[in-house]
Amino acid sequence: xISRDEILANLERYDLKKAKIGVVGSHSGLDTCDGAxxxxxxxxxxxxxxxxxxxxxxxxxxxxxSGKAYRGCVDETIILPxxxxxxxxxxxxxxxxxNILFVPNRSFVSYCxxxxxxxxxxxxxxxxxxxxxxxxxxxxxxxxWILEKANLPAPKKVERPEDIDxxxxxxxxxxxxxxxxxxxxxxxxxxFVEKSTELIKTGVLEENFLESARMEQYIIGPVFNLDFFYSxxxxxxxxxxxLGIDWRFESSLDxxxxxxGKQQVELExxxxxxxxxxxxxxxxxxxxxxxxxAFALAEKYVxxxxxxxxxxxxxxxxxxxxxxxxxxxxxxxxxPRIGGGTNIHMAVGHPYxxxxxxxxxxxxxxLAMEIRRGIEEERMDxxxx
Ligand SMILES: Nc1ncnc2c1ncn2[C@@H]1O[C@H](COP(=O)(O)OP(=O)(O)O)[C@@H](O)[C@H]1O
Ligand SMILES: [Mg+2]
Numbered sequence: 091x092i093s094r095d096e097i098l099a100n101l102e103r104y105d106l107k108k109a110k111i112g113v114v115g116s117h118s119g120l121d122t123c124d125g126a127x128x129x130x131x132x133x134x135x136x137x138x139x140x141x142x143x144x145x146x147x148x149x150x151x152x153x154x155x156s157g158k159a160y161r162g163c164v165d166e167t168i169i170l171p172x173x174x175x176x177x178x179x180x181x182x183x184x185x186x187x188x189n190i191l192f193v194p195n196r197s198f199v200s201y202c203x204x205x206x207x208x209x210x211x212x213x214x215x216x217x218x219x220x221x222x223x224x225x226x227x228x229x230x231x232x233x234x235w236i237l238e239k240a241n242l243p244a245p246k247k248v249e250r251p252e253d254i255d256x257x258x259x260x261x262x263x264x265x266x267x268x269x270x271x272x273x274x275x276x277x278x279x280x281x282f283v284e285k286s287t288e289l290i291k292t293g294v295l296e297e298n299f300l301e302s303a304r305m306e307q308y309i310i311g312p313v314f315n316l317d318f319f320y321s322x323x324x325x326x327x328x329x330x331x332x333l334g335i336d337w338r339f340e341s342s343l344d345x346x347x348x349x350x351g352k353q354q355v356e357l358e359x360x361x362x363x364x365x366x367x368x369x370x371x372x373x374x375x376x377x378x379x380x381x382x383x384a385f386a387l388a389e390k391y392v393x394x395x396x397x398x399x400x401x402x403x404x405x406x407x408x409x410x411x412x413x414x415x416x417x418x419x420x421x422x423x424x425x426p427r428i429g430g431g432t433n434i435h436m437a438v439g440h441p442y443x444x445x446x447x448x449x450x451x452x453x454x455x456x457l458a459m460e461i462r463r464g465i466e467e468e469r470m471d472x473x474x475x
Contacts, residue, residue: 091208091220094401094475101214101474104189106465110134110165111458112190112213114173115145116197118454120163121432125454127151127163128437129462134166134190136181138173138201173201177210185213191461191474194222194427200269214474216461218404221395221426227261227304231398233424240394242387245412245420248305251282257308260286262299264365271366272299275308288361309412309420313337314374316409317429317440318388319456322401322472323463330388332381333406333453334440336431339370371431375441383419387411391424404473405460406432406453428453 111126113119115135123133123145135145146169151162168181175181176198185192192213199207204223224233237244248258257277264272272294276282289295315338319331343364346354357363376384387409396402408429411419435443435452443451464470 092210092212094219096212097214097219097475098471100186100212101470103186104191104214106189106470109189109191109461109465111193111461112136112185113193114176114195114198114201115142115164115167116173116201117195117430118428118432119145119195119197120149121436121452121454122193122195122428122457123149123163123454124436125452125456126458126461127159127165128450128452128455129458131458131461132165133163134168134185134188135164136168136170136173136176139169139171142167142169173197174203174206177202177206182212191216191470193217193457194219196225196425196427196430199225214470216405216457216473217427217475218395218399218402219475221399221403224399224424224426228302233426236391236394236398236424237421239398240390242390242394243418243420245306245309245422248307251276251300251305252279254279254282254305257310258282258305259308261304261306262295262302264294264367265296265299266293267367273366274363285363289363292361294363294365306422309414309422311413311415312374314376314384314411314413315429315431316384316388316411317406317432317435317453318409319406319453319460320388320392320403321460322404323460323467323469330385330392331443331446331456332384332388333443333446333451333456334432334435335374335376335442336371336429336434337374338368338431339372340366341369342367368430371434373434373440380413380417380419383417384409384411387419387421395426401472401475404475405457428457 110132112134113122115137126133145164146167149162149164151159151165153159192215194215259275262272264270274285315336317334321329346364406428408425410423411421432453439450464473
């Protein structure tokens, strides 16, 4: 892993008065650019050829003579053959020379690969570089490991298919859509065999899918992705903030759920099982009595990251949770960076973020605000890695 000292040395080269905010144009890139624009930054989206139009054309910034943006939120794009070309020496050099503070999102890590993000990407990133690996399910010190260390509630792990006793979710990569999910559920071993055989036949699962599968108790209850922010710079108020809550639209699961039960069973009998491909997000709030619990989970997570992943979480992170019938939270995934659903906060903010800041506060804007403060207080070294 590139040492923090090396990154700080690169930061030394920056003229922070001219700092721009850069992000991979995908995932939550728009929220990042929108928030940065609201906070008066110039934005740069790094795009992949053929997937650039949203950033390069449709949300392109226009500014008036005084430099105020009156349309769009993407000032500049860098269009590369592949997202992974961001690692090319000349591209990195350009980002550094242009004083770009880079905001990592899941697309950045997925397309570049965690090894290269850790070892080869020399641009100062706002957030915790060392924590990004915790998202790689199955790694030694992945987020499950952190949850266990922090004594946080997670769905119970099922070791072997033969042990399935009650509704279980089996998490595997999709065979053809490499970055998507080939998830399915089973209530016992027989159903596991039946469904996995069907999914292998229809090209969703690899024959040897079990080698990389994660199996766990299926929590029956709503999904709340808790979009938190941890501010290393805040001194008067709490350092932990809940900005917003999102949940996902997943295809084909959502279409399945909107059918009468009898037709769901018929589909299943025909071997048509729902898939879990994320295709949109919506906003949610929690009943108030659950808020204390939500903050307590996040405080424990923050403390564990400080202890085991020093300096710990910096900026946005997302606890992906389900709530069961007794109002217990279960954390089934943790994103140690800006969440994938924060576009729901974009421009309008979110009830929680807005209530805290008395103005529209999205995750993207909150990030940019922290960067602005880091620059003004000459504390940017506390925000990058
Ligand atoms: N233990 C669980 N119980 C119930 N639903 C779950 C559980 N784990 C995951 N899910 C569902 O699967 C979706 C994706 O799960 P997640 O673990 O976040 O995978 P990924 O990070 O690959 O998207 C969630 O949005 C949620 O709907
Ligand atoms: Mg997830």
